[in-house]
Amino acid sequence: MGYVAIRGGEAAITEAARLLDVLRSAAGGEPLGVDAIRDQLGLLVDRVCGEGGCWEPRLAALAVKQSRGDPLEAAFLLRAWRSTRPRLGATAPHRGSELRLVRRISAAFKEVPGGQVLGPGSDYLQRLFRYDLLDESPEAFRSAARDWFAGAAPAEVPATLPKVLDALRAEGLLTPPRPPLEAYDVTREPLVFPVPRPAALAAMARGETGGLLAMAYSTMRGYGYLHPTVAELRYGFLPLRWPHPATGQEVEAGEVPVTECEIVAMHGQGDAEGEPPRFSLGYGCCLGHQEVKAIAMAMCDRSLQNGAERGAQHPAEDAEFVLMHIDGIESMGFCSHYKLPHYVTFQSDLDNLRKSRSKLAGGTDAASAALAEVGDGR
Amino acid sequence: MDRIDLAADLAAVAAESPADLAALAHRLAAGLPVRHLGVPQEGLALLTMEDGVCGDRFHLGEAALAVAHVEVGGSAGGAAILGATTATAVAAAVCDAVAAGGLPGAEAVHALAARGRAARAERDRRRAQMRAATRVDFAELGESA
Structure with a gap:
């Protein structure tokens, strides 16, 4: 399966990302302190550290805040951060x-x-x-x-x-x-x-x-x-x-x-x-x-x-x-990628389906024609 | 004071009040030549565990760690502290070197380390209280607990 880059939408993408921050504060109230998240939502922070594979509770708390409480997204942030850090070595075995x-x-x-x-x-x-x-x-x-x-x-x-x-x-x-x-x-x-x-x-x-x-x-x-x-x-x-x-x-x-x-x-x-x-x-x-x-x-x-x-x-x-x-x-990541544009691959699926149906119905099937219209964006 | 205990005490100070550690190190370094014996680093320590049922070794995960290795007035010092910055690790390494070499300012290092030791003792006391308050003796029905 091949992937094709898409163009356009930069302004909308930028605003979509900004909206995440806007919605965090749209209802008013006080901003959540990272230390308060670490101390009061400790089990969530522990989970993020565990799934992120790195014990850094303050950054895990920041990840929770930044991801608006999504543990998978927070663990992703932490794991991305850890991939940028040098490895100082491995400890001796602990028990x-x-x-x-x-x-x-x-x-x-x-x-x-x-x-x-x-x-x-x-x-x-x-x-x-x-x-x-x-x-x-x-x-x-x-x-x-x-x-x-x-x-x-x-x-x-x-x-x-x-x-x-x-x-x-x-x-x-x-x-x-x-x-x-x-x-x-x-x-x-x-x-x-x-x-x-x-x-x-x-x-x-x-x-x-x-x-x-x-x-x-x-x-x-x-x-x-x-x-x-x-x-x-x-x-x-x-x-x-x-x-x-x-x-x-x-x-x-x-x-x-x-x-x-x-x-x-x-x-x-x-x-x-x-x-x-x-x-x-x-x-x-x-x-x-x-x-x-x-x-x-x-x-x-x-x-x-x-x-x-x-x-x-x-x-x-x-x-x-x-x-x-x-x-x-x-x-x-694999699950989420399905919501990103797959226009070309799906177009290929549509073409295949049309051809199959055409073959089956001798090229005169009404549904096949309707599908073709959808595929052409009409 | 044992150097192992000193390291743990200074690590506790680094967690509780890194600014105090930095201030003391700054004061100590002002009167003594400080040379880095290695590049201070912030990075990750890969935590190796030995599993409790077969004894196999495996990696539990990583932990943020900062390390520093310095020489102060001819005395070598070092620090390795979880969750610290390189600046804090260097400060702890300077204090370690001063204390290990018995250099001027060693008493101040021991005084600061005592604060770390007290913080560790309070932490241990709280945990002991948690254990003692929730210690349980289960008994089957019909048995006296």
Whole structure:
């Protein structure tokens, strides 16, 4: 299929872009501060960072503002920005066990070492409106955090906690360790199938939440057979270690919020004959506080491993099907391009249709003539 | 003070009040020769993770990072700070060099770093409060919690 450039419309295009800004302020009110977006719409900013593949919350907040709240467009802006930045290097491997936790739950065990910590979450809430927020006073807004944090801190719960899976692993109930695979840079290397698991994990980590969820949901509804249990879901802040430029020793350059999920799926036979059955596992991890995405990613990881081990039997077990369709920027871009002028390609379609109908009706069909009129712009 | 702690403290100052960091570095550099040992840069750090179930390494994403490497009065200093500008990273590197070399002004650097340490402690205290207030002991029906 070929594309042909079009001419004209520059003034209208310029005004169309200006209108985006005009409509932002047409109803009056105060402009949204970028810091307020970052702090008060934090989950949206986290999503933009995750799908943009870059932790830069202030620019992600700006992207939300500029795109008038469209997360795909905002992630596109952030990813475009990151493509202009130099790569300073890659960190040494970090681990989820290093997270400074504010939330850590397990659906597998009531009692886990260090305890379960709900942290901020709406899991047990009814979805009812809080109408008081319609007319929230600045004082009420500020006092919520001030009053809560003014309370004395009760008994200490450690900031870092051991992994729930460690106990199952110690019992030999999980797949035994194998030599780890090295990271694969999906931002610089194409996905050539079959891809190594690190490429799949990286692609899913910056995948679009809804896309990943759709794939994972298909396995929940029967296109696959996982029925997983969330062994552990944790959210916290990862201290990013980077070599000190003068000493080379790793120092903490700051923190990145991360959500991590480890699932236990159905058990199966060991790799070799006579080996006892073991649980299979799945892993999800993403920037920011994105629990649905982390769980969906863990399910897709397990599903893709199933597909790699015994051949894909369901869509979500097919690496190419999953990984080529979950990138929000790519899929949104392809979808959006259909609304741009396709006059020449569509004209070709029309010509073909006319010829086909003419052949069928001996060139006298009335509908064919009508179509020809439309195609000629009459 | 441990240089690793100093780096984390200065990174905290850079996040909270970069202007104070810049002002101190400007004051320190006024009396000492400053030489760049590398080009200060703003760029991206590719964050590598080790997955928790198989141990495979993968890239979680990138993070905005600024780095600087300087020599102040014969003492080398450096900084690597998430979300900072090169100017802020250079300021932190100057402070790091002054503190590491025990140069004039080192006490001021330690005083500023103490503010960063206090900010980190307050941040940790708040998180501890969140954890403690939401710690839960689930029990099955029929069990006592």
